[in-house]
Amino acid sequence: MPELPEVETTRRGIEAALKGRTITGVTVRNPRLRQPVPPSLGNKAMGQRIDAVNRRAKYLLIESAGGSLIIHLGMSGNLRICDADTAAAKHDHVDILLDDGHVLRYHDPRRFGFVLWADGDPLRYPPLAALGPEPLEADFTALHLYQKSRGRRRAVRDFLLDGHIVAGIGNIYANEALFVAGIDPRRAAGRIAQARYARLHGALIEVLRAAIEAGGTTLKDFRRADGRPGYFQQQLRVYGRAGLPCPTCATPLRREIQGQRSLFFCPRCQH
């Protein structure tokens, strides 16, 4: 499910229910996530008062003075706020219990996500420390993209998916932004001119902002914390639309497999 807009939508949806609350317990129904839920998670989290709910790339950081929960939603995860007595459904793997009788419930059919605990600054957790800039923060610039791309022979779509270059871009929004910028997703990243990276930089920001505004994209699994879907799928220009007319020139959109993942693009508008 979740790329940056979906994780940010989730963050906004759970923040008010968590902030200022104290964790009173953790229920783990199935610890076998992509990284196993640590046995010590409950003891570490118990009694901690939640100060902030932050996001870095696609990671959610639920922070307290004594440490932080680091939650990743993988491909099919979601988080909901519900009452403690709400019956658990299939794939509801972890509950974080709160002192007001609510529960933060982690649901993930494919179990590609995880729930961890970091004792210190969660940004020092190695996968987080290695990430590139946040695309909606000021340190993400067109120049950064251009400079990082020099000498790279990989396709620009795969370059955008690399979190070390820019954080949080997944396959949907990489495809969408490349369409908006008029760039062929198969083109080598190192062979795109600086002016075109300026367009791509603007397109990424525009597409991500619009998707957050719409509450994310729900293709299948994604739900906001209150259970509602996102609505950005209605604004997708190319993703999942192979064979349908290009919104600009009406040429049928094309789908190709590259690096084991689908590309969607207009063969006429993108070069």
Added chain:
DNA sequence: AGACAGACCTGTGAGC
């Protein structure tokens, strides 16, 4: 250093 395949999982829809 960088590029790529493979691994981890379950569910769904298409085609037969």
Added chain:
DNA sequence: TGCTCACAGGTCTGTC
């Protein structure tokens, strides 16, 4: 109805 196959929003690990 039921089987098999392809495919899905991510990212870590290992190999060349």
